[in-house]
Amino acid sequence: MQNIAALEQEFESKIERGISIEPKDWMPEKYRKTHIRQISQHAHSEIVGMLPEGNWITRAPSLRRKVALLAKVQDEAGHGLYLYSAAETLGISRDELFEQLHSGKAKYSSIFNYPTLSWADMGAIGWLVDGAAIINQVMLTRTSYGPYARAMVRICKEESFHQRQGYEIMLTLSKGTPEQKQMAQDSLNRWWWPSLMMFGPTDAESTHTAQSMKWKIKLKTNDELRQQFVDITVPQAEILGLTIPDPDLKWNEEREQYDFGAIDWEEFWQVVKGHGPCNKERIAARKNAFEGGAWVREAAIAHAEKKAARTELKKAV
Amino acid sequence: MNNEQLIINNAVDKAVLADYITMLSDNSMILGHRLSELCGHGPSLETDIALTNISLDLFGQVRMYLQYAAQLKDEETTEDTLAFLRYPNQYRNVLLVEQPNTDFAYIIARQFFFDAYHALLLEELKQSTDETIRAIATKSLKEVSYHQRFSSEWLKRLGDGTDISHEKMQAAVDHLYPYISELCEASPLELEMQATGIGANLAQLKAAYFERVNSVLEEATLTIPENKWTQSGGKKGIHTEHLGYILADFQYMQRVYPGMEW
Ligand SMILES: [Fe+2]
Numbered sequence: 001m002q003n004i005a006a007l008e009q010e011f012e013s014k015i016e017r018g019i020s021i022e023p024k025d026w027m028p029e030k031y032r033k034t035h036i037r038q039i040s041q042h043a044h045s046e047i048v049g050m051l052p053e054g055n056w057i058t059r060a061p062s063l064r065r066k067v068a069l070l071a072k073v074q075d076e077a078g079h080g081l082y083l084y085s086a087a088e089t090l091g092i093s094r095d096e097l098f099e100q101l102h103s104g105k106a107k108y109s110s111i112f113n114y115p116t117l118s119w120a121d122m123g124a125i126g127w128l129v130d131g132a133a134i135i136n137q138v139m140l141t142r143t144s145y146g147p148y149a150r151a152m153v154r155i156c157k158e159e160s161f162h163q164r165q166g167y168e169i170m171l172t173l174s175k176g177t178p179e180q181k182q183m184a185q186d187s188l189n190r191w192w193w194p195s196l197m198m199f200g201p202t203d204a205e206s207t208h209t210a211q212s213m214k215w216k217i218k219l220k221t222n223d224e225l226r227q228q229f230v231d232i233t234v235p236q237a238e239i240l241g242l243t244i245p246d247p248d249l250k251w252n253e254e255r256e257q258y259d260f261g262a263i264d265w266e267e268f269w270q271v272v273k274g275h276g277p278c279n280k281e282r283i284a285a286r287k288n289a290f291e292g293g294a295w296v297r298e299a300a301i302a303h304a305e306k307k308a309a310r311t312e313l314k315k316a317v
Numbered sequence: 318m319n320n321e322q323l324i325i326n327n328a329v330d331k332a333v334l335a336d337y338i339t340m341l342s343d344n345s346m347i348l349g350h351r352l353s354e355l356c357g358h359g360p361s362l363e364t365d366i367a368l369t370n371i372s373l374d375l376f377g378q379v380r381m382y383l384q385y386a387a388q389l390k391d392e393e394t395t396e397d398t399l400a401f402l403r404y405p406n407q408y409r410n411v412l413l414v415e416q417p418n419t420d421f422a423y424i425i426a427r428q429f430f431f432d433a434y435h436a437l438l439l440e441e442l443k444q445s446t447d448e449t450i451r452a453i454a455t456k457s458l459k460e461v462s463y464h465q466r467f468s469s470e471w472l473k474r475l476g477d478g479t480d481i482s483h484e485k486m487q488a489a490v491d492h493l494y495p496y497i498s499e500l501c502e503a504s505p506l507e508l509e510m511q512a513t514g515i516g517a518n519l520a521q522l523k524a525a526y527f528e529r530v531n532s533v534l535e536e537a538t539l540t541i542p543e544n545k546w547t548q549s550g551g552k553k554g555i556h557t558e559h560l561g562y563i564l565a566d567f568q569y570m571q572r573v574y575p576g577m578e579w
């Protein structure tokens with residue numbers, strides 16, 4: 001028992017001094033579990049997040065846009081890969097993590113349960129969803145768990161590129177024909193509130209915040225981050241000449257921040273609990289890919305074993 | 318040869334050359350489209366990323382070809398008008414590349430059958446008398462060598478993997494094999510371009526192609542189908558039913574919102 005107390009003390013002191021925790025280091029079970037939960041949730045968000053944008057790859061309006069969108073969605077697959085690898089360092093397999101996603105045990109970002117209904121959604125998602133992700137994630141580049149922090153450095157660089165690319169799509173549309181401008185406005189109308197929900201429940205209702213702040217998974221609260229997002233995004237919408245669908249939105253001179261309207265938390269919980277517009281389709285698509293690909297993965301293993309056996313045989317001869 | 322003749326030949330060549338280049342790009346474009354349908358749905362993250370890479374390479378090639386073809390045409394023509402605004406019978410890709418993503422074995426068989434041809438074609442085009450085509454072929458060949466490695470490795474893995482994968486791989490090969498002879502059958506346009514030294518000599522690469530294909534099939538422990546019946550028509554603009562649906566997706570935005578900047 002004394003031994004564990006000493007390990008715990010060493011662990012706490014590392015966290016306090018900002019020394020990163022590495023896979024081989026001792027860590028409290030709760031730290032390991034929390035990180036598996038958070039990193040895998042993040043990984044799942046990356047790969048489920050491929051689906052709504054993947055929906056428009058075949059219909060992209062120009063070759064240049066098609067290539068950029070393909071590359072973007074591929075980046076998200078890469079993010080998923082880094083993050084699953086980071087989670088695996090905590091002693092869980094990728095297949096187990098997939099099982100958790102498919103069974104509904106593991107969560108992913110709710111935003112990806114909304115449908116993509118027009119090309120403008122490729123702009124709005126890049127601008128708002130990748131934009132919100134950056135605000136949520138940039139602090140994770142300094143989080144306490146080493147493999148997670150390092151994955152996040154690479155990821156954040158690419159997310160800011162995605163954000164600029166999305167904004168540029170919106171800018172092109174808003175400078176285009178009336179139909180295009182209307183398409184952009186319609187898209188902003190649909191993605192604005194779900195984007196604000198990406199920061200999670202209000203601080204009063206958030207269960208993980210205190211512990212997460214101690215372990216540097218979080219440096220700011222949900223509400224602080226949400227405010228930051230609104231303050232950054234409103235002027236960007238003004239440049240586009242688009243209207244944010246919130247009649248209560250206005251600059252507060254005193255706070256030097258925007259006031260904004262109440263979020264529909266009922267909708268938030270409905271989507272989180274699996275009853276959003278596309279929850280079932282998203283999970284079904286992931287399950288299909290995984291289960292439909294089982295014979296491929298099995299064949300690869302069988303082939304590698306055959307090959308190894310043949311090499312052994314050659315050596316023996 | 319006097320000067321006057323040269324200029325006239327040149328003028329004729331421009332339109333024909335643009336046509337040939339567009340035809341070259343069509344195979345990459347339609348196969349790239351098929352692969353792009355898979356993004357987010359691959360059997361593993363690694364294969365998902367790899368197939369998307371191939372799609373990205375193919376669309377990169379399409380853009381190089383079509384930007385060149387557009388330059389040879391009138392001022393209104395751009396890479397996008399060439400890519401998106403033709404009628405279905407004006408696309409001249411081979412039937413092979415428009416075949417659907419039935420399962421991963423079909424995806425791999427289609428890819429390998431095309432890659433093996435594509436690499437040989439680009440080897441030929443590296444000798445083209447047209448400087449731009451030479452440059453595109455040189456750059457593309459590096460990518461396609463990788464594609465060929467990827468698809469032939471997977472063909473062997475699945476052919477010589479489990480009983481199930483062997484069966485699926487054989488079924489895909491049997492289904493797609495009749496489509497591959499079209500690759501090496503030269504159309505009048507291809508013959509014309511071959512004669513000028515710009516285009517590839519397809520008759521010449523046919524033997525090497527089948528040798529390559531059959532040797533990999535053998536290595537994958539698969540049976541080489543008896544090549545009695547063949548399917549062709551794409552080079553003449555006579556396609557399978559699949560192309561109409563591909564284009565319905567592919568052209569959607571340009572058709573619904575014509576003449577806009579994106
Ligand atoms: Fe991402």
Ligand SMILES: [Fe+2]
Pocket residue numbers: 076130158159162
């Ligand atoms: Fe992103």
